[in-house]
Amino acid sequence: MKTGLRLIVAGLLLVGLTFSVAAEGAQEDQKGKEGEVEMTQLTWVSPRGTLEVMDDYNVWVAKEMGYFEEMGLSITMEPGPTQALADIKLVDRGQADIAYPSPGVLTSGIDQGVDVIAAYELMGTQVFDFAVAADSDIKTVQDIEGKTIAMWFAGWDVIIKPMLVELGIDPDSVEYKAIGQQWGQAVSQGKADVALTWKGLRAQWDAIGLDLRYFKGEDFSDLPANVYAIRKDDLNDPEKREVLEKFFRASSMGIHFARHNPRAAAQLTYKQFSAIREQMTPELALESMHQLHNGYVWSKDNLGDYGRFPIDKWEKYLKIISDLGQTENVLETGNVVTNELIEAANDFDRARVERDAKNFKLNDTWSEVEVTGSW
Numbered sequence: 001m002k003t004g005l006r007l008i009v010a011g012l013l014l015v016g017l018t019f020s021v022a023a024e025g026a027q028e029d030q031k032g033k034e035g036e037v038e039m040t041q042l043t044w045v046s047p048r049g050t051l052e053v054m055d056d057y058n059v060w061v062a063k064e065m066g067y068f069e070e071m072g073l074s075i076t077m078e079p080g081p082t083q084a085l086a087d088i089k090l091v092d093r094g095q096a097d098i099a100y101p102s103p104g105v106l107t108s109g110i111d112q113g114v115d116v117i118a119a120y121e122l123m124g125t126q127v128f129d130f131a132v133a134a135d136s137d138i139k140t141v142q143d144i145e146g147k148t149i150a151m152w153f154a155g156w157d158v159i160i161k162p163m164l165v166e167l168g169i170d171p172d173s174v175e176y177k178a179i180g181q182q183w184g185q186a187v188s189q190g191k192a193d194v195a196l197t198w199k200g201l202r203a204q205w206d207a208i209g210l211d212l213r214y215f216k217g218e219d220f221s222d223l224p225a226n227v228y229a230i231r232k233d234d235l236n237d238p239e240k241r242e243v244l245e246k247f248f249r250a251s252s253m254g255i256h257f258a259r260h261n262p263r264a265a266a267q268l269t270y271k272q273f274s275a276i277r278e279q280m281t282p283e284l285a286l287e288s289m290h291q292l293h294n295g296y297v298w299s300k301d302n303l304g305d306y307g308r309f310p311i312d313k314w315e316k317y318l319k320i321i322s323d324l325g326q327t328e329n330v331l332e333t334g335n336v337v338t339n340e341l342i343e344a345a346n347d348f349d350r351a352r353v354e355r356d357a358k359n360f361k362l363n364d365t366w367s368e369v370e371v372t373g374s375w
Contacts, residue, residue, distance in 0.1 A: 058254030084155025104158030124298035127225035150192035203288035248345035261357035
């Protein structure tokens with residue numbers, strides 16, 4: 001039986017190997033020592049230009065606990081270029097296999113002919129928030145009308161505008177400013193009125209001392225958020241489809257692990273980058289992860305499966321962006337998201353993962369961190 005794919009990737013943006021660019025007939029029979037499994041390479045790319053965050057704990061847990069490896073997967077994680085549509089374009093071009101876009105980026109790309117589809121709903125509830133200076137005269141989220149909204153990248157207005165529509169605010173009444181990596185600082189310094197932010201990032205901004213108040217998107221928005229997106233054509237290739245199912249299954253296992261030992265998941269993620277350790281204490285890192293985790297488990301708690309798409313939310317979202325003229329075409333829900341892989345993504349031994357979590361040995365630092373809230 002053929003296993004694995006031999007891969008070649010060109011370009012300077014990504015260095016990981018991906019199955020998407022394999023030459024025709026590049027699979028080989030298993031080789032090497034008896035029992036050795038040849039690994040299939042996958043590249044996952046971030047939408048934020050960095051990996052130095054707690055956001056991707058589900059992937060780090062799956063890597064560190066060996067879930068990917070036992071499925072025959074070797075995962076390369078890339079920070080991605082700092083451009084709004086970059087991650088899905090890399091997937092479309094065969095330079096990555098899985099992207100993590102927001103709905104605005106995903107739909108804008110699909111509308112422009114980027115041939116991807118969302119295959120796993122990581123964040124089934126609104127992840128995005130608004131931040132204002134602590135002493136700002138903006139007292140309610142509706143007071144954002146007519147203000148200046150700071151964001152990291154040009155193009156992130158596609159994230160903001162549907163949220164404003166939900167609030168009854170004319171998206172054209174505000175000014176959108178792409179400020180770069182210090183966009184949060186710009187608001188705390190009075191150079192912009194509002195900043196787009198999100199779960200997890202709030203804790204990071206608090207950690208570096210930004211004096212901000214937050215309007216949490218989950219309190220006023222019913223729209224879905226970030227997804228794992230793949231090449232649409234890969235759904236039609238049985239071998240590639242199976243590989244993607246394995247990736248999503250391992251992701252589900254990582255989330256399930258965190259539910260049963262949040263500190264272990266945080267410890268495994270926190271150790272990856274010195275920048276995280278320099279910026280956040282373990283307590284703040286756990287809080288950052290917790291903010292995101294509540295969204296990651298939304299689909300399981302509300303729809304029965306990790307990664308399942310809330311189709312009604314997506315239909316509402318696609319109607320809003322169509323009315324906005326944010327897409328030239330009226331996008332069909334089935335061409336944007338699919339639940340085809342979700343049954344396989346949830347086909348894992350929950351009791352085994354729970355045992356792994358229970359038996360994980362925390363180090364001295366993390367054993368002292370208090371766990372609060374619902375996981």
